[in-house]
Amino acid sequence: MFDEVDEALRRLLIEEIPIRSNEIEIAFDQPRREWSARLNRPTLNIFLHDVRENAQLRQSHVQRQQPHPDRRQTALHRPEARVDLHYMITAWASEPDDEHRLLARTLLAFLRHREMPESVLPASLRKQPRPVALSVAQYDTTFNPPDLWGVMDNELRPCLNCMVTLTMDPHLPITVPLVRVRELRVEDMVVSSLRQQNRRLPNGLGGETDLPEAEKRWTIGGRLHFASLQDVHLSVLELERDVPVAADGTFVVGDLREGAYTLEVSRGAEPPVRHVITVPSGDYDIQE
16 A cells, blocks of 8 residues: 555656656655665655554544344444655755755645645545545654664755655454344342352341342344434333434344333324334334
């Protein structure tokens, strides 16, 4: 992917400076002393010296996507990472005036674009979910030219710092089961502790009695299969409880005892529709 960013930067400079008939070479090398000694024509060098995640643009929430057609699974998609690519741009020519002129034209070319134009992006980068951001000559705490030149054993010279921000997805969509029914056993803390110790319950008369069975509670999940979910409202009549409905029509209801419940669906001025469900069971979807 980084090599595709390199190619996009090359295309942008060729179009914007402009560069004709390969009169100027565009390189992406580490500008060490040995490298610069071999140059024999004007060169713009774009050296990638740092890559790091942009923590300010980080998103931590998990996005829920449309369930699969079989309605038994849904895709959970973790957020993408925003990654900054830091470049050092230098101009190399026989005369300082030529180098300064080339740097100035490069600066103007990048200042004309806050985002990489789609026309210069390779096909894969055009599929980015967000525009490929471009900034140049900004204050950058990661960029210390004297240190860089010292490491590369070369002489300090004028340079531009340039940053390209990519969206990178380190995670493929994760397929997980869509909640249908989940059993939860609820009991008193004292009873729970005795159960863990394999002990019986004192009966107050000097003897013991068997522990009561834990009360079962259920969490169920289903989906409204409606052509339109605009202004939809779902409730459990017996509990007088409103149930949130996601944008894809899915819903979850928790803390239910075993038995029958009535789900009421209403939309705007339309008369409400009621559906009776049994907990537990295998399917809680509601068809229009």
